[in-house]
Amino acid sequence: xxxxxxxxxxxxxxxxxxxxxxxxxxxxxxxxxxxxxxxxxxxxxxxxxxxxxxxxxxxxxxxxxxxxxxxxxxxxxxxxxxxxxxxxxxxxxxxxxxxxxxxxxxxxxxxxxxxxxxxxxxxxxxxxxxxxxxxxxxxxxxxxxxxxxxxxxxxxxxxxxxxxxxxxxxxxxxxxxxxxxxxxxxxxxxxxxxxxxxxxxxxxxxxxxxxxxxxxxxxxxxxxxxxxxxxxxxxxxxxxxxxxx
Ligand code: GRF
Numbered sequence: 610x611x612x613x614x615x616x617x618x619x620x621x622x623x624x625x626x627x628x629x630x631x632x633x634x635x636x637x638x639x640x641x642x643x644x645x646x647x648x649x650x651x652x653x654x655x656x657x658x659x660x661x662x663x664x665x666x667x668x669x670x671x672x673x674x675x676x677x678x679x680x681x682x683x684x685x686x687x688x689x690x691x692x693x694x695x696x697x698x699x700x701x702x703x704x705x706x707x708x709x710x711x712x713x714x715x716x717x718x719x720x721x722x723x724x725x726x727x728x729x730x731x732x733x734x735x736x737x738x739x740x741x742x743x744x745x746x747x748x749x750x751x752x753x754x755x756x757x758x759x760x761x762x763x764x765x766x767x768x769x770x771x772x773x774x775x776x777x778x779x780x781x782x783x784x785x786x787x788x789x790x791x792x793x794x795x796x797x798x799x800x801x802x803x804x805x806x807x808x809x810x811x812x813x814x815x816x817x818x819x820x821x822x823x824x825x826x827x828x829x830x831x832x833x834x835x836x837x838x839x840x841x842x843x844x845x846x847x848x849x850x851x852x853x854x
Contacts, residue, residue: 635714635716636662636663636664636716636717636820637663637664637665637666637713637714637715637716637717638652638663638664638665638666638715638716638717638718638719638816639665639666639667639668639669639709639710639713639715639717639718639719640652640665640667640668640669640681640718640719640720640721641668641669641670641671641706641718641719641720641721641723642668642669642670642672642675642677642678642721642722642723643670643671643672643675643722643723643724643725644672644675644676644677644722644724645675645676645677645722646675646676646677646678646680646681646721646722647677647722647805647809648721648722648742648808648809648812649665649668649677649680649681649721649722650677650680651808651809651810651812651813652665652719652721652812652813652816653665653680653681653684653686655813660813661813661816661817662817662820663717663816663817663820665681665686666687666713666714666715667686667687667688667689667709667710667713667715668681668686668687668688668689669688669689669690669691669706669709669710670688670689670690670691671690671691671692671693671702671723671724671725672690672692673690673692677721677722678690687713689709691705691706691709693725698728699725699726699727699728700728700729700730700731702725702728703727703728703730703731703734704730704731706731707731707734707735710735716738716820717738717739717740717816717819717820718735718738718739718740719739719740719741719812719816720739720740720741720742720774721742721812723741724753726778727739727774727776729776732774732775732776737773737826739773739774740771740772740773740774740784740815740816740819741771741772741774741779741781742769742770742771742808742811742812742815743755743769743770743771743772743779744756744767744769744801744804744805744808745758745759745767745768745769745770746766746767746768746769746770746786746788747770747772747779747780747783747786748779748780749762749764750762751778751779751780752778752779754797756797756800756801756804757797759791759800760791760795760796760797760800764791765790765791766788766789766790766791767788767789767790767791767800767803767804768786768787768788768789768804768807769786769787769804769807769808769811770783770785770786771783771784771785771786771811771812771815772784773831782826782829782830782831783829783831784815784818784819784824784831784834785811785814785815785818785834786811787807787810787811789803789804789807815834818833818834818835
């Protein structure tokens with residue numbers, strides 16, 4: 610049986626289901642960050658170029674001086690700092706985030722370098738409506754320092770993954786992946802930079818797919834996303850640069 614993932618938050622208390630239906634075509638994103646914000650920037654750029662039919666309604670950072678906040682403000686995007694250290698528990702923190710996101714009518718929550726684990730409460734509240742980008746070919750190398758983990762393990766192919774967020778770390782159903790080669794002289798920094806270029810494209814592509822409402826979910830398998838990129842062009846480019854292609 611094919612079940613569509615819910616790509617919008619539940620109807621808030623007191624709101625008629627019909628109202629939710631009227632909002633179906635709405636493409637408001639809420640982006641959670643903790644730092645640099647280059648994926649946020651890539652999404653904003655894609656929207657500005659008219660190549661992603663979405664609007665960033667709110668950027669939330671748990672870190673007050675995250676560079677991504679400055680970037681968002683410069684682009685006229687509403688931002689809010691919700692410092693997790695000011696909440697007694699992760700759920701309390703996440704309830705504050707949910708209230709801010711729902712006040713903006715956010716349909717899809719995008720984690721973009723957000724360094725905190727979400728509470729089960731938040732994941733259930735936005736079931737099927739939270740996506741994350743991770744700099745490895747999941748399920749390999751979840752968690753922090755994924756590129757260093759990949760190098761140390763000695764894999765020959767690395768990459769990035771966009772996935773729905775469930776209650777486990779970097780473990781939700783996979784929407785899109787793209788691969789790059791690992792080169793002999795790579796450091797965590799050079800590998801991260803090569804992967805990041807892909808991330809900037811892949812994340813917007815995956816967001817567009819989710820917003821299209823065309824995706825289905827069969828067990829863990831996300832259907833309707835089309836053929837995965839094999840990373841052929843990225844790999845060829847890197848091989849050429851390293852004089853091996
Ligand atoms: C990216 O590598 C992303 O995959 C990971 O955190 C990093 C965030 O980078 N989840 P930025 O803040 O988007 O530049």
